[in-house]
Amino acid sequence: MTTPQEELLPGTRRALLHRIAVAQAEGRAPSLVAAVVRGGHAVWHGSRTSVEGHGPDENVQYRIGSITKTFTAVLVLRLRDEGAIDLGDPLEKHVPGTGAGEATIAELLAHTSGLAAESPAPWWERTPGSLRPELADVLGEQPIRHPAGRRFHYSNPGYSVLGALVEKLRGAPWEEVLRREVLEPLGLDRTSAQPQAPHAGGWAVHPWADVMLPEPTEDLGLMAAAGQLWSTTGDLARFAAFLAKGDARVLSAESVREMRTPAAPAEPADVVDGATYGLGLQIQHRDGRLLVGHSGSLPGFLANLTISVVDDVAAVVLANCTSGPMLSALGADLVRIVAEAEPRLPEPWRPLREVDASVLESAGQWYWGTHAFALRLTADGLVSLGPLSGNGRRSRFRDNGDGTWTGLEGYYAGELLKAVRRPDGSVGHLDLGSFVFTRQPYEQGASLPGGVDPEGWRGIS
Structure with a gap:
């Protein structure tokens, strides 16, 4: 529940609704649901749908795809903060025999490990995880595409390896560790590895006709840590608040700040508004604003989480279509609408309690x-x-x-x-x-390397 100070003005709410309505109509999405977070709480929810009487709300699950990677990164940072690992450790130290052991944990988190972008055929997003029962099946015979640490190359198998690292060191399945260490402490009881009613169905919309086709929903098996999760705008709003400020029960403010710090450049072909990558978070500059978060997609679903820490505003957008609305642009626009219409009030100035x-x-x-x-x-x-x-x-x-x-x-x-x-x-x-x-420019008598000309400053003679 929001307080009167947290509620958005009617004009702001109307602008937000208009923006998602345009996105749903022009993007031809069967449904689209969004939320805005300010002050650590959801202050607005909105939805648009093609089916009368069945509008989704903040409790309806959608598949969130690669936003799952951010959850996995939190688990890895927890291991680091406990001293179980160092981010500079090579993978081989903890998960031997993968064929990708030279890559460090930090490189895996930042997609600079050199691993391939995808798992070997068949197409992992549309086939059951049972086809890849071992980590070797996820990585394939030639998992390395680039020297470790040399370039940013987004890798889904890289996050599957991080999931295996979590399982190895915790002695429990990735999903169980995630629920115990992240979901339950943060109150994300509508986030799960398998869909739980009420949830949206995934659809493909024909590119040249206004008709739809249901998409398959597969359990990704060992690829789960890269994209398995289902969630809601309500849960992701709480997760966004955590990523902005941290929570001592899960990860400190300093560690989530580290996640939000650029750790890898984007490839030139992928650079849009200065995009980079942190430790499990995408980072970009858009319209003069620094935004962090993550996008996600799996057949039938699109997802986006966008945060402006400086503005104290975040947006979550979920849709049940394989392609269509550009959710990263939509999320950035929702943040901008609130930040510009209702700028954050600065904290009151306060003097130091004492001074040396x-x-x-x-x-x-x-x-x-x-x-x-x-x-x-x-x-x-x-x-x-x-x-x-x-x-x-x-x-x-x-x-x-x-x-x-x-x-x-x-x-x-x-x-x-x-x-x-x-x-x-x-x-x-x-x-x-x-x-x-020095107190004065090139101050006479100051301990300056190279010394100061004893004749001092002068004009042109």
Whole structure:
């Protein structure tokens, strides 16, 4: 239930309904259902259908295809956070004998393992998983298409291998582990490996005629970790809220932030609005907005989950057709409609509870050569360093408690910032990964590599 502060304005709701109505009509989808999340809760649900009296709601299941991969990635990150694995571990260390053991777990998560895009014939999405009873049947005799770590190459078998990793280390089936460790803690009781009523049927719509054909629904077997799940807009709205902020019962905010961080570039042919891939999440820039999430498709179904963390808005869209509406564009539009019509209110400014005088001394204007920067102390206990104007390297830094700070993002992520003091104890300059920042541009007497011309600044004679 939403509070009055969370409810969307009537005009926003009308715009959302209009957008999905256009998508369903022009995309010729038998049905389409959507949800919008704001403030960690679903604040809007909408649906359009071709069958009178049978409009789906937030509790009707659709197959979500490759959004399943994001769930599998959460299970793998849990293993990492517990210390059972390192993302740099080669697969061979934990699941030997696959023929793809040189790839690391991180490379499998980011689709840079070099594995083939698909499992060998027959077409795995339209045939029973019983045809691939062993991992060797999923990978085939020649699973490697590219050297590991060299390029982004989306791989469905790669996530089947990650499912096998989860099963090996947990000693239980992937589906059982997922339910126990993710679905139940997050309250996703309408997400399952097999369809549970009420659920939509999958359809193929003829490309040149307004007629339909039912699609088969197969159990994917060992490919399940790549695309098996069924879910609802209600459950995926809760999952979107988790991916934005984390949940200590499942995965920390820091770990879900890591999932949302680019880990692989997209191939040039696939780049649309700067698309990249994180650890189980697709990442793109669209209309100046950073969006994360995942799309999915299996015969008869399309799915999309899109999140703008900065705007605190997410969208879920599900349809029961093999092709038709472009759900990734639709999800991005739903986020944009809400973000632009009802921009997020910033958190109230709050002062620091206490401040270290020695840190406060370093606040203010600094120069890297002739570039002006500002160092600020913020209420969250961090310091930020960035250009006074225009673009340039900027980062927030975490206090290490010893007079140094560690960069959290951008060019300076992981780099050390420290205040270097003069013999009298005052701050002489800042050192950031060997770069020297001074109070004045090329300050006389400052400890600058190469020194400063003793004649100082001058005009043209």
